[in-house]
Amino acid sequence: MQPASFSEDVQQALQHVHYLSQAIGGRGSCTAQERRAGEYAAEQMRQIGVKEIRAEPFTAIPSTYWGYALSFAAASTGLLIVLLSDGLGERVLAALLSLAGVWGFLAETEFAPSWTRWALSRKESQNICGVIPAEKDVWSRVVLCAHLDTHRTPIFYSSEVWYAAFTALVALSFLSMAVGATVLGLSIFLDWTSARWVCLGLLPVQLFGLAMCLHADFTPYSPGANDNASGVGAALALARRLRRKPLKHTEVHLALTGCEEVGDWGIAAYLDQNAEKLGKDAVYIILDEVGLGDLKYLTADGLIFKHKTHPRALELARQAKRALAEVKIVEGVGLAYTDALQATKRGLMALTICTVPAPKSGSVTHWHRMTDTLETLSAKDLENTLRFAWTLLQLVDQRAAEAASPSGVNLNGQ
Ligand SMILES: [Zn+2]
Numbered sequence: 067m068q069p070a071s072f073s074e075d076v077q078q079a080l081q082h083v084h085y086l087s088q089a090i091g092g093r094g095s096c097t098a099q100e101r102r103a104g105e106y107a108a109e110q111m112r113q114i115g116v117k118e119i120r121a122e123p124f125t126a127i128p129s130t131y132w133g134y135a136l137s138f139a140a141a142s143t144g145l146l147i148v149l150l151s152d153g154l155g156e157r158v159l160a161a162l163l164s165l166a167g168v169w170g171f172l173a174e175t176e177f178a179p180s181w182t183r184w185a186l187s188r189k190e191s192q193n194i195c196g197v198i199p200a201e202k203d204v205w206s207r208v209v210l211c212a213h214l215d216t217h218r219t220p221i222f223y224s225s226e227v228w229y230a231a232f233t234a235l236v237a238l239s240f241l242s243m244a245v246g247a248t249v250l251g252l253s254i255f256l257d258w259t260s261a262r263w264v265c266l267g268l269l270p271v272q273l274f275g276l277a278m279c280l281h282a283d284f285t286p287y288s289p290g291a292n293d294n295a296s297g298v299g300a301a302l303a304l305a306r307r308l309r310r311k312p313l314k315h316t317e318v319h320l321a322l323t324g325c326e327e328v329g330d331w332g333i334a335a336y337l338d339q340n341a342e343k344l345g346k347d348a349v350y351i352i353l354d355e356v357g358l359g360d361l362k363y364l365t366a367d368g369l370i371f372k373h374k375t376h377p378r379a380l381e382l383a384r385q386a387k388r389a390l391a392e393v394k395i396v397e398g399v400g401l402a403y404t405d406a407l408q409a410t411k412r413g414l415m416a417l418t419i420c421t422v423p424a425p426k427s428g429s430v431t432h433w434h435r436m437t438d439t440l441e442t443l444s445a446k447d448l449e450n451t452l453r454f455a456w457t458l459l460q461l462v463d464q465r466a467a468e469a470a471s472p473s474g475v476n477l478n479g480q
Pocket residue numbers: 213293294326354355
């Protein structure tokens with residue numbers, strides 16, 4: 067079942083990374099550079115011989131920070147009002163504003179509807195899609211996904227220490243809105259005059275959250291060699307390999323998405339448009355940051371609430387891991403969210419493949435930094451990703467054949 071060598075595929079993937087991260091550079095969500103990346107990917111698909119190549123447009127809020135900033139702004143405005151004039155009406159208003167902050171913040175982490183999403187204006191982006199036909203009748207479908215856009219490079223991603231401090235402070239600023247709503251709400255009924263001083267204590271925490279969000283949107287976009295030119299490069303390399311060695315009964319779809327970095331908008335639009343046609347048994351393989359560190363597949367995905375990977379997707383990943391005993395593969399919970407989250411939340415089988423620098427390996431993450439460049443990538447790590455993804459594809463195809471065969475005989479002859 068194992069193909070001999072992936073070195074040519076690795077070289078192909080690295081060429082794509084080179085073009086995306088260096089010739090184009092930072093590819094902010096809804097920007098001209100994101101569009102150029104999509105055009106490049108579509109052209110590569112044409113050269114490979116992918117079928118049904120198309121751009122699927124959608125609209126998205128082009129910053130994830132605006133929603134959080136509005137939430138903090140609403141809550142801290144309420145606190146300021148009470149500090150300036152502490153009447154019953156003011157407390158009611160401030161409590162409602164704190165609640166609005168809690169709602170806006172939580173909704174942003176879960177991509178749920180909220181007042182911030184209704185208030186903010188949207189811009190156009192697009193997914194680049196295509197199909198690699200199966201050799202024979204189609205009995206199963208796989209969607210290879212990778213996002214085209216890159217994140218901004220705010221200071222809180224600049225070092226491990228900053229990131230840890232930031233995560234704690236963001237949690238604290240979220241809690242401060244919840245505490246604000248509770249204390250103000252109680253003070254309305256209990257006529258608790260010292261509520262004002264609690265507001266004074268909460269205000270700096272929320273202003274910190276607001277300042278961080280505003281700062282983020284003034285930073286440049288990461289060149290995103292690992293996050294996520296590596297995923298796009300790997301998807302295109304796999305597409306090329308599949309055109310040469312198509313799966314017997316599995317149709318492979320490509321979904322190169324826009325606007326993942328600002329809240330998974332692209333994959334949401336893709337699923338709205340295609341999930342029903344693809345069917346509930348389709349397997350979504352998400353390639354996100356696949357060129358630096360130990361190979362990892364995610365058992366859960368999400369920013370605050372961790373949504374568990376579909377058990378059948380996990381089972382498939384574990385089977386692939388067993389088949390590749392020579393490769394170090396770890397499983398675990400994701401740090402933030404990936405495109406898989408939207409599919410997982412819809413009850414679909416989605417699996418994120420990523421890489422993480424091993425502890426004590428000496429290599430550092432370049433996640434959302436300007437140092438996320440081609441030079442930092444490892445051909446070996448990229449090769450492991452390709453090998454693992456290829457094994458998953460073969461397993462899906464093999465299972466489809468087994469399921470379709472009345473005697474349980476493997477029709478693939480593998
Ligand atoms: Zn990413």
